[in-house]
Amino acid sequence: QVQLVESGGGSVQPGDSLRLSCTTSGRTFNRHAMSWFRQGPGMAREFVAGIIWSAGMTYYGDSVKGRFTVSRDNTKNTGYLQMNNLKPEDTAVYYCAAGSPTLTIKGATEYDYWGQGTQVTVSS
Numbered sequence: 001q002v003q004l005v006e007s008g009g010g011s012v013q014p015g016d017s018l019r020l021s022c023t024t025s026g027r028t029f030n031r032h033a034m035s036w037f038r039q040g041p042g043m044a045r046e047f048v049a050g051i052i053w054s055a056g057m058t059y060y061g062d063s064v065k066g067r068f069t070v071s072r073d074n075t076k077n078t079g080y081l082q083m084n085n086l087k088p089e090d091t092a093v094y095y096c097a098a099g100s101p102t103l104t105i106k107g108a109t110e111y112d113y114w115g116q117g118t119q120v121t122v123s124s
Helices: none
Strands: 002-007 010-012 018-026 033-039 046-052 058-060 068-073 078-083 092-099 118-122
Touching: 002 092, 018 033, 018 092, 018 118, 033 068, 033 078, 046 068, 046 078, 058 068, 078 092
Parallel strands: 010 118
Antiparallel strands: 002 018, 018 078, 033 046, 033 092, 046 058, 068 078, 092 118
């Protein structure tokens, strides 16, 4: 069984920063990529950022470019999403996903394993 455990969400004010973590455990699986998605109330799940685990190549959604940074630590089997200059429109449940996407790293249906989600609320 594969588990993805997220942490780091919370309630912050506009302009603040948060760092989300996603640690994988369990049986060995093909973790070609890890990505972060978010889903606001009444909205579709949106790609936020992704990283090719071995090469470290990164991808970002247009709304977070220049503010968010995705990274990973191979020794800890953990991926990170550093979120700076947070805005109210960043409010959502954030999910990490891992697997081997074949068509696009940005497609939610490409991933087999998901974290439980962590709430990020940005409000003054």
